[in-house]
Amino acid sequence: MTVAADDAGERLDRVLAERVGELSRSRHKALILAGRVAIDGATIRDPGHRVNAGDSIVLELPPAEDTAIAPEDIALDVVFEDAELIVIDKPAGLVVHPAAGNWTGTLANALVAHCGASLIGVGGVKRPGIVHRLDKDTSGLMVVAKTERAHRALSRQFAEGGRGKALRRGYLALVWGAPERPRGSIDKPIGRHPHAREKMAVRANGRAAVTHWEVLERYPGRDGAPVASLVACRLETGRTHQIRVHLASIGHPLLGDEVYGGGFKTKANQLAAEAKSALEALGRQALHAYLLVVEHPSQGTNLEFRSELPDDLSRLRHSLGAQGARA
Incomplete structure (x- = not known):
């Protein structure tokens, strides 16, 4: 490639990053340091080398x-x-x-x-x-x-x-109980649990985390009160265990979540036999990433994908609904 007049005086790694956009600037820097870049036949190993108009740059890409x-x-x-x-x-x-x-x-x-x-x-x-x-x-x-x-x-x-125009991530969660409001947002920072290092927790000094939620279905228990609900969640951030931590923080942990919902095991007594059996067979947290929208890296078009609940969660949902469901 030949250096244009507008690029005269720019750093070599910056010029390469702009002209060969498939590679990151850090990757270009590594290639320069490895001796893979020459200007007018002379190998240049300084990423900060200032180029001149008319310089002929050769970039040698090694096989991956x-x-x-x-x-x-x-x-x-x-x-x-x-x-x-x-x-x-x-x-x-x-x-x-x-x-x-x-x-x-x-x-x-x-x-x-x-x-x-x-x-x-x-x-x-x-x-x-x-x-x-x-x-x-x-x-x-x-x-x-x-x-x-x-x-x-x-x-x-x-x-x-959530600040981007295209990205959307939607999840379906089966949770214990049911929020009183039909929808809402949880804006609580999340960080490593101070004592159990394999867990995350809401912490004042944690990283910003925002989850938007909406109740889709409510399932009554044996006593008529909502024992569980189906909640749609949309992530604005993507912290480790974010939905699990956030929903547990408002008193509605995921069904099957042994880490964040262990204290809710006795609620299973409010389930009908079919729902209780489906929950026992689940063996995991009741969470499914059902919606993903991204912008294609080169085409600029939005790609939208949806996924149905897998069999184990579908069975649990239907067995809960058999007890009577309402929006």
């Missing part, structure tokens, strides 16, 4: 390295896929990314196998670009980047959260 994530033949429910991204409907029980205790059998392992050569990679490594996560036992829609450009664009959308 193979990822350390081993490919595994794990069945995926692919909702959408193109050259830049893939949307999957994650089942409950599937961990998103390898970590201590779960080095194999994860969504990332499955994606490396499924995408194969179409996984161009992130940061020079052939790996899926995870831009958001679902808890192991939360089911539903996830989008994953296949290229560096898509990773940066999607990461920006998720960082902007």
Whole structure:
């Protein structure tokens, strides 16, 4: 590429980032430091080098390295896929990314196998670009980047959260009890629990977190009072365990949530036999990511995806409704 007059005096890494937008500026910097950039035949290793009008820049892109994530033949429910991204409907029980205790059998392992050569990679490594996560036992829609450009664009959308124009994330939750109001918002910061490090909690010094909710259905118990309800949630931020923590903080933890709803186990006595059996068989928190809207990284169009409740949550919902449901 040739440096235009308007770019004279600019940093080399900045010029490259503007001209080769598929790569991040940090990736360009790493390539310069690795000796992969030359100006008029001379290798330049200084990312801050000031370019001159008419300079001829050659950027050598090494082939993407193979990822350390081993490919595994794990069945995926692919909702959408193109050259830049893939949307999957994650089942409950599937961990998103390898970590201590779960080095194999994860969504990332499955994606490396499924995408194969179409996984161009992130940061020079052939790996899926995870831009958001679902808890192991939360089911539903996830989008994953296949290229560096898509990773940066999607990461920006998720960082902007509810402030962005396109991104929308909707969840369906079955919770204990029922809020008195039909809808509302929870604006409470979330941080690591001070004593139980595997948990999150509402904390004054935590990160900002906002969840909007609306009651869709209320289910009466044996005594006629609402024992549970179906709540739609929309995330404005994306903190770890956000919906679980927020709904528990207003007295309505998720059914099946052993971490944040353990004190509500006796409420199961208010359930009819069919609902109680469905809850016992659930074995996880009753949370499903049913709606995902993102802006396509290169086309600029909005992509909207919806997912029906999986069988276990559908059974629980219908058994609760059999006791009599009202909006």
